[in-house]
Amino acid sequence: MKKFLLSVLVLGSLGLHAGDLDVFKGLSGSLNIAGGTAHIDAEKEAIKNIMQAYPAISITIAGGGSGVGIKQVSEGLIDIGNSGRAPKTDEIERAGLKSFVFAIDGIGIALNPKSPLKELTSAQIADIFSGKIKTFKELGVEGGEINLYIRDASSGTMEVFVEKGINKGKISDTAKVVASNAAMKTVLSNDKNGIGFISLGVADESVKLVCVDGFCPTTKSVLSNEYKISRGLYMVTKGEPNPLARAFINYLKSADGAAIAQKHGFIAYRD
Amino acid sequence: MGTFFRLSVVASAGVTSSLVFAILAFLLYFASPLFQADLFFDFFTLRWDEKAHAYGLLPMILGTLYISLLATFLATLMSFSLASLIDSFLPQKISRLLESIIVLLCGVPTVLYAFGALFLIVPFINEYIASGKGLSIFSASFVLSFVVLPTMSVMFLNAFRSLPKAYKNAGLSLGASPQELFFCMVLPLVKVEMMGAVIFGFARAVGDTLIALMLAGNALHIPHSLLDSARTLTAHIALINANDYESIAFKAIFLSALLLFIFTCSVVLLVRLMQKRRNNG
Numbered sequence: 115m116k117k118f119l120l121s122v123l124v125l126g127s128l129g130l131h132a133g134d135l136d137v138f139k140g141l142s143g144s145l146n147i148a149g150g151t152a153h154i155d156a157e158k159e160a161i162k163n164i165m166q167a168y169p170a171i172s173i174t175i176a177g178g179g180s181g182v183g184i185k186q187v188s189e190g191l192i193d194i195g196n197s198g199r200a201p202k203t204d205e206i207e208r209a210g211l212k213s214f215v216f217a218i219d220g221i222g223i224a225l226n227p228k229s230p231l232k233e234l235t236s237a238q239i240a241d242i243f244s245g246k247i248k249t250f251k252e253l254g255v256e257g258g259e260i261n262l263y264i265r266d267a268s269s270g271t272m273e274v275f276v277e278k279g280i281n282k283g284k285i286s287d288t289a290k291v292v293a294s295n296a297a298m299k300t301v302l303s304n305d306k307n308g309i310g311f312i313s314l315g316v317a318d319e320s321v322k323l324v325c326v327d328g329f330c331p332t333t334k335s336v337l338s339n340e341y342k343i344s345r346g347l348y349m350v351t352k353g354e355p356n357p358l359a360r361a362f363i364n365y366l367k368s369a370d371g372a373a374i375a376q377k378h379g380f381i382a383y384r385d
Numbered sequence: 386m387g388t389f390f391r392l393s394v395v396a397s398a399g400v401t402s403s404l405v406f407a408i409l410a411f412l413l414y415f416a417s418p419l420f421q422a423d424l425f426f427d428f429f430t431l432r433w434d435e436k437a438h439a440y441g442l443l444p445m446i447l448g449t450l451y452i453s454l455l456a457t458f459l460a461t462l463m464s465f466s467l468a469s470l471i472d473s474f475l476p477q478k479i480s481r482l483l484e485s486i487i488v489l490l491c492g493v494p495t496v497l498y499a500f501g502a503l504f505l506i507v508p509f510i511n512e513y514i515a516s517g518k519g520l521s522i523f524s525a526s527f528v529l530s531f532v533v534l535p536t537m538s539v540m541f542l543n544a545f546r547s548l549p550k551a552y553k554n555a556g557l558s559l560g561a562s563p564q565e566l567f568f569c570m571v572l573p574l575v576k577v578e579m580m581g582a583v584i585f586g587f588a589r590a591v592g593d594t595l596i597a598l599m600l601a602g603n604a605l606h607i608p609h610s611l612l613d614s615a616r617t618l619t620a621h622i623a624l625i626n627a628n629d630y631e632s633i634a635f636k637a638i639f640l641s642a643l644l645l646f647i648f649t650c651s652v653v654l655l656v657r658l659m660q661k662r663r664n665n666g
Contacts, residue, residue, distance in 0.1 A: 258516050258517075259516070259517065261516075261517030266603075266624040266625075267435060267624065267625060267634075268624075268625075287434075287604060287605040288604050288606050288614070290602035290603060290604050290614045291602070291603035291604065291605075291616070291624060292603070293598060293599075293624065297599070300504075301507075301519075301520065304504075304508040304511055304519060305511050305516070305517050305519060306511070306516065307516050307517045308517060
């Protein structure tokens with residue numbers, strides 16, 4: 115019991131901006147979130163803080179991809195849909211969607227950590243993913259045939275990559291498809307000839323990120339837009355968010371939320 | 386009490402069986418706009434590319450067939466050996482132990498197999514067999530065969546044990562060895578049950594989503610070798626982008642589901658038909 119009390123005290127004292135959680139005062143009930151897989155780790159941490167402070171609130175979070183998040187929130191199945199891309203005009207009109215950005219995320223071109231490759235040009239990236247460049251030798255480094263890994267069609271990371279990474283170019287049909295950012299990390303760390311793309315918030319030392327056109331993906335280069343492949347992380351609601359969803363969005367856009375976003379490799383966005 | 390029990394049994398049987406028809410009606414309703422001649426045959430082409438408005442389902446149909454046929458083949462070999470050993474050739478203590486292990490295996494969720502393979506088999510193939518071919522038809526079928534194995538073994542065992550004890554005693558009293566008994570008497574008598582086990586195993590392999598989704602690589606091209614990546618119909622349903630209810634891609638999901646549904650139903654009908662013919666003949 116003593117230990118329990120102690121840990122409660124320690125946990126309590128960790129919250130620097132204790133006031134930020136006040137938006138949940140007087141609220142209870144459940145909030146369901148699903149969609150984009152880049153959001154999950156950061157939002158999970160926020161949810162942990164909230165549910166520890168307000169046990170009457172229960173929040174669930176699931177993946178599925180940005181497309182799934184937008185579809186489910188449009189149908190009213192969930193309260194907040196996570197999306198790694200802006201909702202499209204027709205999606206907004208069909209269901210009266212509102213979107214809120216809480217962070218900016220870069221998308222890194224990722225390799226196995228053992229790969230000697232350090233840098234690529236946009237043109238090379240487009241040629242690699244279209245299947246024109248087939249081996250690492252053509253890129254001037256040691257290695258065998260390139261194995262491409264991409265995401266499924268409902269991925270926001272994929273949409274942004276196709277638009278900004280390869281300028282809407284073609285993708286070879288031999289590319290293997292994985293269903294989340296986390297799965298991308300796993301397959302690339304297991305394949306020394308693999309190339310894929312991944313949310314900077316999810317990337318860690320199990321993958322290696324290359325520099326594109328002379329700029330390496332860092333918080334600074336993403337913010338200055340020198341590193342071009344980046345996107346906002348959206349939370350989407352159907353119409354005006356309900357009180358609990360509103361509080362959740364406000365919390366993620368508070369100083370606490372910004373600290374969480376930064377800790378997970380994103381750039382906090384507070385308008 | 387008796388009538389109440391009977392009523393509730395009839396009611397639950399009614400609900401369950403009408404559910405099957407409700408699913409069929411639901412699938413047919415959503416897929417029906419696709420049954421126009423010019424559109425329908427587009428689904429049986431070789432290329433799926435939503436951007437180019439190509440909606441060929443053949444790569445997925447082929448992927449499903451390759452992966453589940455190979456998995457069924459491997460699983461049949463393994464579960465036949467296991468079941469025959471347990472039934473006739475091992476000391477009773479060991480076979481009891483093996484049998485309870487198999488029953489335990491029935492309860493392991495498929496995601497555990499897939500997850501385990503992702504960290505064991507996939508890196509092994511990438512490193513030692515063929516670089517970058519870790520996510521392939523082979524890995525998916527190999528792991529899938531372990532998923533099918535317990536169910537199939539139990540069905541094989543039940544088949545071997547379906548024979549009356551008197552048959553075995555008669556054989557033994559004629560001086561037959563366990564091998565002779567098993568191969569010359571048991572096997573020929575339970576052929577139909579064994580076929581049933583294999584076919585159900587195949588249906589189980591066709592219906593599995595997670596193993597193929599996580600291990601087969603899901604590439605959209607037509608696979609040429611065992612180490613190529615492929616996408617199954619079930620994985621395709623999970624991966625398709627279906628935000629737009631009006632899109633053809635969304636309706637194609639229902640066509641894929643309908644194909645799977647028809648397939649499983651025909652498998653069950655086939656088994657029933659075989660059993661009926663044997664019973665009549």
